[in-house]
Amino acid sequence: xxxxxxxxxxxxxxxxxGIFGGSNGTVRAVDDISFAIEPGQTLGIVGxxxxxxxxxxxxxxxxxxxxxxxxxxxxxxLDDLDTAGRRHYRKSVQAxxxxxxxxxxxRMRIAHIIAExxxxxxxxxxxxxxxxxxxxxxxxxxxxxxxxxxPHEFSxxxxxxxxxxxxxxxxxxxxVLDEPVSALDVSIRAQILNLLGDLQAELGLSYLFIAHDLAxxxxxxxxxxxxxxxxxxxxxxARVLALAxxxxxxxxxxxxxxxxxxxxxxxxxxLKGEVPSPLNPPAGCHFHPRCPHAxxxxxxxxxxxxxxxxxxxxxxxxxxxxxxxxxxxxxM
Amino acid sequence: xxxxxxLGVLPARLPARFSFIRARDFPLIPLLILxxxxxxxxxxxxxxxxxxxxxSLSARFHPPFWQAKGHIDHLLGTDHLGRxxxxxxxxxxxxxxxxxxxxxxxxxxxxTTLGIISGYLGGWVDQLIMRVTxxxxxxxxxxxxxxxxxIVGPSEMNIVxxxxxxxxxxxxxxxxxxxxxxxxxxxxRLAIVAGCxxxxxxxxxxLPNVVNSAIVLASLMLxxxxxxxxxxxxxxxxxxxxxxxxxxxxxxxxxxLMVGYWWLTVLPGCCIMLMVLSANLLGDWLRVKLDxxxxxx
Numbered sequence: 352x353x354x355x356x357x358x359x360x361x362x363x364x365x366x367x368x369g370i371f372g373g374s375n376g377t378v379r380a381v382d383d384i385s386f387a388i389e390p391g392q393t394l395g396i397v398g399x400x401x402x403x404x405x406x407x408x409x410x411x412x413x414x415x416x417x418x419x420x421x422x423x424x425x426x427x428x429l430d431d432l433d434t435a436g437r438r439h440y441r442k443s444v445q446a447x448x449x450x451x452x453x454x455x456x457x458r459m460r461i462a463h464i465i466a467e468x469x470x471x472x473x474x475x476x477x478x479x480x481x482x483x484x485x486x487x488x489x490x491x492x493x494x495x496x497x498x499x500x501x502p503h504e505f506s507x508x509x510x511x512x513x514x515x516x517x518x519x520x521x522x523x524x525x526x527v528l529d530e531p532v533s534a535l536d537v538s539i540r541a542q543i544l545n546l547l548g549d550l551q552a553e554l555g556l557s558y559l560f561i562a563h564d565l566a567x568x569x570x571x572x573x574x575x576x577x578x579x580x581x582x583x584x585x586x587x588x589a590r591v592l593a594l595a596x597x598x599x600x601x602x603x604x605x606x607x608x609x610x611x612x613x614x615x616x617x618x619x620x621x622l623k624g625e626v627p628s629p630l631n632p633p634a635g636c637h638f639h640p641r642c643p644h645a646x647x648x649x650x651x652x653x654x655x656x657x658x659x660x661x662x663x664x665x666x667x668x669x670x671x672x673x674x675x676x677x678x679x680x681x682x683m
Numbered sequence: 684x685x686x687x688x689x690l691g692v693l694p695a696r697l698p699a700r701f702s703f704i705r706a707r708d709f710p711l712i713p714l715l716i717l718x719x720x721x722x723x724x725x726x727x728x729x730x731x732x733x734x735x736x737x738x739s740l741s742a743r744f745h746p747p748f749w750q751a752k753g754h755i756d757h758l759l760g761t762d763h764l765g766r767x768x769x770x771x772x773x774x775x776x777x778x779x780x781x782x783x784x785x786x787x788x789x790x791x792x793x794x795t796t797l798g799i800i801s802g803y804l805g806g807w808v809d810q811l812i813m814r815v816t817x818x819x820x821x822x823x824x825x826x827x828x829x830x831x832x833x834i835v836g837p838s839e840m841n842i843v844x845x846x847x848x849x850x851x852x853x854x855x856x857x858x859x860x861x862x863x864x865x866x867x868x869x870x871x872r873l874a875i876v877a878g879c880x881x882x883x884x885x886x887x888x889x890l891p892n893v894v895n896s897a898i899v900l901a902s903l904m905l906x907x908x909x910x911x912x913x914x915x916x917x918x919x920x921x922x923x924x925x926x927x928x929x930x931x932x933x934x935x936x937x938x939x940l941m942v943g944y945w946w947l948t949v950l951p952g953c954c955i956m957l958m959v960l961s962a963n964l965l966g967d968w969l970r971v972k973l974d975x976x977x978x979x980x
Contacts, residue, residue, distance in 0.1 A: 446876050453870065467877050471877055
């Protein structure tokens with residue numbers, strides 16, 4: 352059974368304009384998305400900035416309340432949980448955020464930072480807490496004496512290790528990784544990604560991995576969800592999706608990423624235009640104004656997610672009986 | 684030299700920590716002046732040659748000792764009741780220090796607390812506190828203080844409360860602004876994810892990060908508060924006579940100015956100026972040192 356499941360999750364923000372704050376429509380930051388995270392596996396969410404990735408993370412972390420749909424943890428709807436259940440959920444889902452310079456309180460010592468979730472949620476003796484902190488530091492590859500230092504005495508990569516140690520303090524089942532390596536030096540990224548991979552294998556963690564770095568997501572994830580303007584355009588197993596993307600948007604995204612080998616030739620799809628305003632998304636398929644394969648139908652009818660050889664794709668090209676979709680698929 | 688940079692050896696902390704004293708912008712003189720005033724205030728009983736409140740009518744209007752009719756007994760002369768000016772200045776330092784510091788701290792505690800609550804909780808609490816603050820700031824500070832003083836009557840304790848009541852809004856404003864940016868920081872979000880209560884977050888994550896700004900503001904407010912205290916005392920609704928406050932001395936001496944008794948007003952005036960100037964210079968330095976974001980204040 353999935354650790355966490357999102358069912359038709361929505362988050363709409365009222366858009367305010369002017370001094371009188373009249374509501375002028377809504378921003379559909381997350382619009383009717385569903386996904387499931389299996390135990391010990393990683394679900395990657397990719398998309399451009401503003402596509403709703405971070406809002407999804409906030410919904411999962413309970414930092415925002417969904418305006419529709421539901422989140423299920425261990426098969427139970429979060430809305431139905433009592434206080435104890437909520438508390439259990441809180442402890443089971445932790446997070447690592449993007450900016451390691453903003454995610455550690457500059458006025459607290461490392462030991463205190465790492466122990467905070469523990470001290471807040473469990474009654475432990477000071478000795479046990481100290482022991483656990485030492486163990487966590489060891490787990491993320493930091494020396495023991497780091498516990499007595501302040502955040503400013505560490506580099507970005509080390510800080511991110513501290514953030515990971517803190518996230519693991521309560522032995523969570525799911526860790527939300529919101530762009531965990533985007534703010535880091537390229538040379539450090541691989542270290543942190545490998546650490547996350549090792550920890551997953553060792554502790555059986557599930558990850559919700561959010562990033563715009565496709566290579567990192569493809570490397571880390573078991574399955575991937577591609578979002579565009581609050582909607583899922585394609586989702587499926589990571590390997591299939593990365594090697595044979597189907598939706599024109601996914602294809603454009605992956606063709607923009609660097610090839611694995613420099614000699615490798617890639618057909619490059621360059622998208623025209625900008626991401627439209629989420630306040631006023633285009634009718635029909637949100638992607639159609641930028642899509643190289645747009646048809647008249649795309650501007651009118653919104654495509655549903657359909658199963659195309661194992662992946663879910665929301666594109667009219669792949670609707671049943673469409674010759675083009677088949678031929679395009681074959682061409683790859 | 685290079686031996687101390689071996690792996691694992693931390694550089695000696697102490698010299699580094701105190702090296703700022705030698706820095707070019709370190710306000711040594713203001714700090715010295717404030718130090719002397721504080722020292723004098725603490726040891727006023729020992730240092731003052733006479734009782735500041737009892738004079739002898741036979742020794743009225745003695746000029747300072749270096750003037751023609753000056754007496755070595757009264758170094759800085761005597762006032763219209765024959766009280767020793769030096770002793771009164773020394774005890775006046777105590778009044779200024781006590782009123783200045785307690786009022787600044789009072790205002791700081793109230794303003795910072797309300798600023799944190801307002802900024803962090805937001806919503807109607809924020810609206811309420813900020814609208815009160817706005818209304819408060821719209822009143823001219825001194826007029827407002829005079830109004831309050833006229834209601835509660837003059838006493839040292841009342842002055843402290845009045846000044847705290849008048850000046851807390853500045854802290855509230857600035858602290859709230861800081862909190863608004865702090866609460867969007869990731870470590871605050873992570874604290875929520877970790878299950879910390881709002882109270883804990885405000886105390887553990889917000890307060891320590893706004894304390895610097897509050898201290899900077901307090902050092903800048905010190906001068907303002909001292910001048911306000913002197914003004915109220917000058918107007919006769921501050922520290923009640925015969926207690927020797929600098930403002931009271933100014934007020935008492937102002938009639939003598941026309942007949943040449945300059946020392947009754949110039950000397951307390953200089954004391955006020957020196958103290959306020961020092962406090963402001965120190966505040967300016969602290970502001971740059973502790974909180975570069977507040978530079979444009």
